[in-house]
Amino acid sequence: SAVISQKPSRDICQRGTSLTIQCQVDSQVTMMFWYRQQPGQSLTLIATANQGSEATYESGFVIDKFPISRPNLTFSTLTVSNMSPEDSSIYLCSVAPGGAGETQYFGPGTRLLVL
Amino acid sequence: RKEVEQDPGPFNVPEGATVAFNCTYSNSASQSFFWYRQDCRKEPKLLMSVYSSGNEDGRFTAQLNRASQYISLLIRDSKLSDSATYLCVVNDYGQNFVFGPGTRLSVLP
Numbered sequence: 001s002a003v004i005s006q007k008p009s010r011d012i013c014q015r016g017t018s019l020t021i022q023c024q025v026d027s028q029v030t031m032m033f034w035y036r037q038q039p040g041q042s043l044t045l046i047a048t049a050n051q052g053s054e055a056t057y058e059s060g061f062v063i064d065k066f067p068i069s070r071p072n073l074t075f076s077t078l079t080v081s082n083m084s085p086e087d088s089s090i091y092l093c094s095v096a097p098g099g100a101g102e103t104q105y106f107g108p109g110t111r112l113l114v115l
Numbered sequence: 116r117k118e119v120e121q122d123p124g125p126f127n128v129p130e131g132a133t134v135a136f137n138c139t140y141s142n143s144a145s146q147s148f149f150w151y152r153q154d155c156r157k158e159p160k161l162l163m164s165v166y167s168s169g170n171e172d173g174r175f176t177a178q179l180n181r182a183s184q185y186i187s188l189l190i191r192d193s194k195l196s197d198s199a200t201y202l203c204v205v206n207d208y209g210q211n212f213v214f215g216p217g218t219r220l221s222v223l224p
Contacts, residue, residue, distance in 0.1 A: 042214045042215060042217050044214075103161050103164065106160070108158050
């Protein structure tokens with residue numbers, strides 16, 4: 001398994017601003033993921049962030065809006081840029097220590113409210 | 116058609132009841148399957164992986180039917196602490212996790 005922390009745990013932001021969310025893992029993992037969970041909805045994958053390569057974004061998500069950094073095997077950031085109220089959501093990072101297709105472990109999430 | 120579909124719920128059951136959740140997936144190439152549990156305002160946590168032969172963990176039993184592209188979760192002797200949303204998750208090797216919409220369970224005293 002893996003222990004994951006996220007910062008901030010929650011934030012309230014003004015539209016047009018940007019927020020960077022940090023994800024820290026207690027062990028080195030290659031595969032890290034960023035998800036969004038909108039109110040009352042299930043999880044939607046934003047992107048896969050593997051160390052040493054550019055993030056791979058899912059349909060509907062673009063790098064200009066959600067830039068991701070993965071400087072090492074224990075850390076990643078997701079930035080939500082030029083925010084609008086529609087970006088209000090929970091953002092979760094996860095890791096798959098066993099590799100592709102194996103169990104994912106999730107961070108506690110970052111609750112974002114955009115006014 | 117959504118990639119992963121689940122019973123819409125919510126399920127409201129008394130303590131001690133047996134409850135079953137169903138999940139169907141559309142991609143026949145899917146290779147691994149999981150049930151996650153998500154408590155209110157918390158992150159999803161792995162409940163159990165689902166193997167072709169079926170697997171049991173205490174009061175929880177998961178079954179996989181590849182021919183019908185169907186996964187089930189059975190909870191016996193429900194406890195109040197079982198109240199949560201149960202997420203069916205499907206993964207294709209080399210692809211990503213796809214989450215179902217979740218089924219909410221409330222176990223009532």
